[in-house]
Amino acid sequence: MLYGNDLTQYLTEIGLTAIEVEKFSESGESKQRQIDVLKKSRYRILDDIHEREKSIQQIDYLIHEIKKD
DSSP states (O other), rough: OOOHHHHHHHHHTOOOOHHHHHHHHHHHTTTHHHHHHHHHHOOOOOOHHHHHHHHHHHHHHHHHHHHOO
């Protein structure tokens, strides 16, 4: 398991916000609270991915329409 600055850096690198990192750190020894923070972060990141996928689909549609004309 990572600790201290290594853990903070890792959490940041995998996409947690500063607030999420703080909540994770504040959860101390409570594994369930750590898991809850990670799950919420995962759902947020997944929502971001879905929004980006939607944007890509819209761009692809525009490219298709431009080529069609």
